[in-house]
Amino acid sequence: MKKKVIFILICIFALTVIVISPFIGPVRIPFKVLSDFQMESVESQIFYSLRLPRVLTAFLAGAALACCGVALQAMFRNPLATPFTLGISSGAAFGAAMYLIFAAWMKLPFGGIIFSFIGSLAAVLLVYGFTKVKKGFSVGTMLLAGVAVNFFFSSLILFLQYISDFTQSFRVIRWLMGSIDVSGFQTPIIFFIFTAAGVSIIALQNLNLNLMSISDEIALARGVNVAKSRKIIFFATSIMVAVVVAYCGPIGFVGLMAPHICRLLVGYDNKILTAASVLFGGAFLALCDTFARTLIAPAEIPVGVITSMLGGPFFVWLLLRNSAANSL
Amino acid sequence: MIIETKNLAFTVSGKRILDNLSFSVSAGRRLFIVGPNGAGKTTLLRCLCRIIDDFSGTIKVKDRSIKKYSQKKLAAIATYVPQSLPIDIQFTVHQFILMARYPHLSPFSVISPGDEKFASDAMEMTQTTGFAERVMATLSGGERQQVSIAAAIAQQAEIFLLDEPATYLDYKHQRDIHSLLMKINKTFGTTLVCVTHDLNSAVLSADTIIALRDGRIVFTGSPDEIMDEKILEEIYSKKFSFANHPVTGQKLIVPDYIE
Known part of the structure; x- marks a missing residue:
């Protein structure tokens, strides 16, 4: 099976990125740090408390976003559906910005995640609400509703920035660009818990997603509880997006690119596509982040800027390639 | 009765699509549903397999309301074959x-x-x-x-709900699909509920025919009974010409739109 070979290659690619990336950076890290768990040298401190957690976080964030992209694209039968285009990211970003500006002084445990989850859920409910009002679910309506919700929350974020003071505003702008800035293993562990949970939930929907990607009619005729499945997928994507956005800002296009590239590589069957996209998306973001912190070292480029610079042209290519606009 | 509906009605944005339909089908039968465009034929099929589930009245499959089945359990009994x-x-x-x-x-x-x-x-x-x-x-x-x-x-569904399975096909494929359906019906005892515009194929394949018009049942009976000038005029508001099949003698309709 050719697809199995390609899948194994994707696994190897992902593993290689995780292993090599922490060694790349302005400070040279010798391989002997691998045995220095006590972190006696400066190099091993950099390796264990900065680079490795950062690479792992980037990988898990990319994996989560790619997983959301795969699920949403199959569910909406539209190649342009992602957490970003559907407004879920901006909802989460608005929630997180609210926390940053108004509630950060409370020092709530997981405050950022909670606020951003409320935001992403609000965005989903808004998009979903449109379809309830306009009886009969139309994929086109829902995507356009997503775009509207996206603009709505973006303008709310702008408003927040306008009324907040300069330092807060700068923090929000910096964070909106998307960056993975972590130290220690707390963040990667949180990411691991949420990504693992989210990906598992989506993985259990793979058979449903395959059928829903054909048509809702066929999915129902085969026995998929489409309404329930949709809710589960919305919930899982909201929570994954919320965690990523709360910590790293709204990083765009990973959820768009990873599933598409993987579809070209391993085909349309979600049973293998989800796994491939998760690995590929993770490796992709980890790689982008490695560029982000090394290209103009010692300064950093926000990783969101890099993914968007790659993603913009990719989006256009996609439009030209299968005239996705027609299916709107 | 494998399918039984009682006072089945469905309204969408104020328009009544299905109006108090009550009928039943016993296992292994071939029920064909005919009627003019917009009579509610497809909507009826979609209700029967709960693609539409906000209908009123009751639909029972195997003596149990289909709202009490999970979608998955229902799909193990009834499946839907869309027009295309x-x-x-x-x-x-x-x-x-x-x-x-x-x-x-x-x-x-x-x-x-x-x-x-x-x-x-x-x-x-x-x-x-x-x-x-x-x-x-x-x-x-x-x-x-x-x-x-x-x-x-x-x-492995026991009931096939077919929505004009042969409409877009040429003559050969139309015949192939119909003989395939007959074969499935004979081999597995599958109950067929088939919506069609093609009266002749309905007459040749069905053992019962229901005609819908404006969401109401206006005819229930055997293929021979529907091949009647008055009944067809009532269903379609148009006069039909008939001819007998040269081999079987079955009464069929013939095209009459040539001046």
């Missing part, structure tokens, strides 16, 4: 047919050799084995319809 499948499906024929095993799978289970057997038997019966590895999007309309029926067979 989407044309851009990127799965192979084999993958698509295996996906019809869904009602018999749990989210954790993998495709078993048993499932493979059902799929390959269904492909053999529908003569689709030859293009099993082709991508669905590359099939012709006739091939796609054969695959659609193959999937319904692999699904």
Whole structure:
């Protein structure tokens, strides 16, 4: 099976990125740090408390976003559906910005995640609400509703920035660009818990997603509880997006690119596509982040800027390639 | 009675699509539903397999309200064959047919050799084995319809709800699909509920015919009974010409729109 070979290659690619990336950076890290768990040298401190957690976080964030992209694209039968285009990211970003500006002084445990989850859920409910009002679910309506919700929350974020003071505003702008800035293993562990949970939930929907990607009619005729499945997928994507956005800002296009590239590589069957996209998306973001912190070292480029610079042209290519606009 | 509806009604944005339908079908029968465009035929089929589920009144399948079934349990009994499948499906024929095993799978289970057997038997019966590895999007309309029926067979449903299964096909494929349906009905005792515009094929294939008009049942009876000038005029508001089949003598309608 050719697809199995390609899948194994994707696994190897992902593993290689995780292993090599922490060694790349302005400070040279010798391989002997691998045995220095006590972190006696400066190099091993950099390796264990900065680079490795950062690479792992980037990988898990990319994996989560790619997983959301795969699920949403199959569910909406539209190649342009992602957490970003559907407004879920901006909802989460608005929630997180609210926390940053108004509630950060409370020092709530997981405050950022909670606020951003409320935001992403609000965005989903808004998009979903449109379809309830306009009886009969139309994929086109829902995507356009997503775009509207996206603009709505973006303008709310702008408003927040306008009324907040300069330092807060700068923090929000910096964070909106998307960056993975972590130290220690707390963040990667949180990411691991949420990504693992989210990906598992989506993985259990793979058979449903395959059928829903054909048509809702066929999915129902085969026995998929489409309404329930949709809710589960919305919930899982909201929570994954919320965690990523709360910590790293709204990083765009990973959820768009990873599933598409993987579809070209391993085909349309979600049973293998989800796994491939998760690995590929993770490796992709980890790689982008490695560029982000090394290209103009010692300064950093926000990783969101890099993914968007790659993603913009990719989006256009996609439009030209299968005239996705027609299916709107 | 394998299907039984009572006072089935469905309204969408103030318009009554189905109006107090009560009828029943016993297992193994071939019920054809005819009627003019917009009479509610497709809507009726969609209610029967709960693609539409906000209807009023009751639909019972195997003496149990279909609202009490999970979608999955219902799909193990009744399946829906749409007028045509989407044309851009990127799965192979084999993958698509295996996906019809869904009602018999749990989210954790993998495709078993048993499932493979059902799929390959269904492909053999529908003569689709030859293009099993082709991508669905590359099939012709006739091939796609054969695959659609193959999937319904692999699904092992006892009731097939067919929405104009042969409408878009040429004469040969129309005949192939109809004889395939008869074969399925005979081999498995599958109950067929088939919506069609083609009165002649309904007369030749059905054992009972129901005619809908404006969401109401205006005729229930045998194929011979519907081949009646008055009844057909009542259904379609138009006069028909008839001729007898040269071999079987069956009364059929003939085109009469040539001046």
